[in-house]
Structure formats: structure tokens, C-alpha cells
Amino acid sequence: MTKEQFVALARHMLNENPISHFLVVHRDGDGEAKYSKARPTRRVDRHAGWAYDTISGKAKIKTSLGLYPKNEHNHSTWGALDFDAHLGGQELQTQKERGYQGVHVAPGIS
Numbered sequence: 001m002t003k004e005q006f007v008a009l010a011r012h013m014l015n016e017n018p019i020s021h022f023l024v025v026h027r028d029g030d031g032e033a034k035y036s037k038a039r040p041t042r043r044v045d046r047h048a049g050w051a052y053d054t055i056s057g058k059a060k061i062k063t064s065l066g067l068y069p070k071n072e073h074n075h076s077t078w079g080a081l082d083f084d085a086h087l088g089g090q091e092l093q094t095q096k097e098r099g100y101q102g103v104h105v106a107p108g109i110s
Contacts, residue, residue, distance in 0.1 A: 003052045010048035013067045015077040019043050023066030035066060 001009075014022065020042045023035050038047065044065065053059040070076045 003049060003056075006052045006055075007045050007048045010044050010051075010065065010067070013077055014044050015067070015071045015075060016073075017068060017071050019045070021068060022047065023068075025064035025066055027062065038065075 020038050020040050022038050022042075022044050024038050024042070024047065025033065025035055028034050038044075044067075047063070047065050050059060050061075051064045054062045054064060069078070
């Protein structure tokens with residue numbers, strides 16, 4: 001998944017909520033996870049880019065984000081990302097044989 005795809009997924013998962021309606025996730029000085037509502041000036045697309053940099057090991061300051069499950073109309077959007085460390089070789093061949101095609105981004109609002 002590219003950074004642009006990850007940001008697009010975060011925008012989709014925002015589920016028509018305001019651009020700043022998400023959680024900022026980080027660790028404090030003791031390594032404890034901290035969650036706070038994003039300030040009104042924060043943008044999910046910019047923060048998602050920083051989260052992608054954290055996942056890919058490029059961030060100087062690590063961060064993540066959380067998205068609320070519903071919007072004001074009580075509609076929800078859901079998804080999952082699976083980050084695995086693969087050994088390659090036979091494991092990758094087995095995945096190909098089973099039809100694994102990598103990351104799929106499929107929009108869906110219920």
C-alpha cells in the first residue's frame with residue numbers, strides 16, 4: 001500500500017465526519033499509549049501521512065490515528081489493516097497459490 005493509498009483509506013474511513021474528527025495516538029515519555037481528540041485545526045489526511053511514515057519506519061516522531069466508527073447519521077465504515085512480517089520464499093509462494101493479491105481497499109458504507 002502506498003502512502004497515497006493509505007491517506008485515501010483514512011479519508012474514506014473518516015466516513016463523512018469533519019476533517020478533524022479523529023483521535024491522535026502517541027506514546028508519552030514512559031512509553032504508555034495516549035489518545036486524544038484531534039484539535040479542530042488538525043487534518044486527517046496530513047496526520048494519516050505521518051502515521052504512514054511511522055508504520056514504514058521513516059518518522060522521526062512516531063504517531064498513529066484512530067477513527068470514530070460512526071458519523072452523525074449513525075452510518076459506519078469499517079476496515080482492517082494487517083501488518084505481518086513475512087519470511088518470504090515458500091510462505092510467499094503459498095500465499096500466491098491461495099490467491100492472495102496483497103492489500104485490497106474496498107469502500108463500503110452500511
